[in-house]
Amino acid sequence: MKKLFLTLTIITTALFAKAQTEKGTVYLGGSVSFSSQTMDIPGGSYSLSHQFNLMPTIGKFITSKLAIGITPSYQYYRDSSYTSGGYSSSNSVSKLLGGGVDVRYYFKLAEHFAFFPQLNGSYMTSIDNRNTGKQHAYSTTLRPNFAFFPTRKIAVNLSFGTIQYTRQTLVSNPGDRKSV
Numbered sequence: 001m002k003k004l005f006l007t008l009t010i011i012t013t014a015l016f017a018k019a020q021t022e023k024g025t026v027y028l029g030g031s032v033s034f035s036s037q038t039m040d041i042p043g044g045s046y047s048l049s050h051q052f053n054l055m056p057t058i059g060k061f062i063t064s065k066l067a068i069g070i071t072p073s074y075q076y077y078r079d080s081s082y083t084s085g086g087y088s089s090s091n092s093v094s095k096l097l098g099g100g101v102d103v104r105y106y107f108k109l110a111e112h113f114a115f116f117p118q119l120n121g122s123y124m125t126s127i128d129n130r131n132t133g134k135q136h137a138y139s140t141t142l143r144p145n146f147a148f149f150p151t152r153k154i155a156v157n158l159s160f161g162t163i164q165y166t167r168q169t170l171v172s173n174p175g176d177r178k179s180v
Contacts, residue, residue: 021061021064021065021067021106021108021114022061022064023061023062023063023064024060024061025060025061026058026059026060026061027057027058027059027060027061027067027069027155028056028057028058029056029057029157030054030055030056030057030071031053031055032053032054032055033051033052033053034050034051034052034053035049035050035051036048036049036050036051037049041081044083045081045082045083046081046082047079047080047081047082048078048079048080048081048082049077049078049079049080050076050077050078051075051076051077051078052075052076053073053074053075053076054073054074054075055071055072055073055074056071056072057069057070057071057102058070059102059104064106065105065106065107066103066104066105066106067102067103067104067105067106068101068102068103068104069101069102069104070099070100070101070102071099071100071101071102071120071122072098072099073096073097073098073099073100073122073124074095074096074097075094075095075096075097075124076093076094076095076096077092077093077094077095077096078091078092078093078094079091079092080092093128094126094128094135095126095127095128096124096125096126096127096135096137097124097125097126097127098122098123098124098125098137099122099123100120100121100122100123100139101120101121101122102118102119102120103118103119103120104116104117104118104119104145105117106147112148112149112150113146113147113148113149114146114147114149115144115145115146115147116145116146116147117142117143117144117145118141118142118143118144118145118159119140119141119142120139120140120141120142120143121139121140121141122138122139122140122141123136123137123138124136124137125137134170134171134172135168135169135170135171136168136169136171137166137167137168137169138166138167138168139164139165139166139167140164140165141162141163141164141165142162142163142164143159143161143162143163144159144160144161145157145158145159146158
């Protein structure tokens with residue numbers, strides 16, 4: 001399944017991505033992730049956590065060095081705890097929907113290499129608050145990236161490190177606010 005997903009991702013990227021940094025060029029990208037974690041708790045109990053994130057990106061070059069894009073986002077979290085008898089003692093589900101704006105400024109290092117810092121501002125809000133209350137999350141991220149352009153239509157981006165500020169607010173009742 002992982003090999004099939006990787007193959008489809010590479011084919012999609014090769015067909016639709018554009019690596020040119022010319023004014024008016026549209027770029028596509030984004031990320032999809034899934035994680036699952038099991039933790040054993042002393043006494044025979046355990047907890048399960050599942051997380052799924054979908055964040056496509058589409059942007060356009062305003063000049064040959066400056067690009068602006070949007071990133072709609074969907075996040076799903078599920079945490080469950082089970083007792084030694086196998087019965088669920090707690091179950092929490094959270095679904096968040098939102099998006100952000102990206103700004104990139106490209107510095108050409110060579111014909112096929114560029115460095116670009118990426119600044120992102122985003123907002124997320126819960127769309128299903130049965131278990132956790134209403135959630136709001138604001139974040140600002142600054143991330144350094146390198147881009148390699150092996151062909152005219154494909155870019156391979158390498159991102160490392162992140163400086164990020166996030167503020168989350170949980171509202172369980174209309175008059176009750178709690179910032180995390």
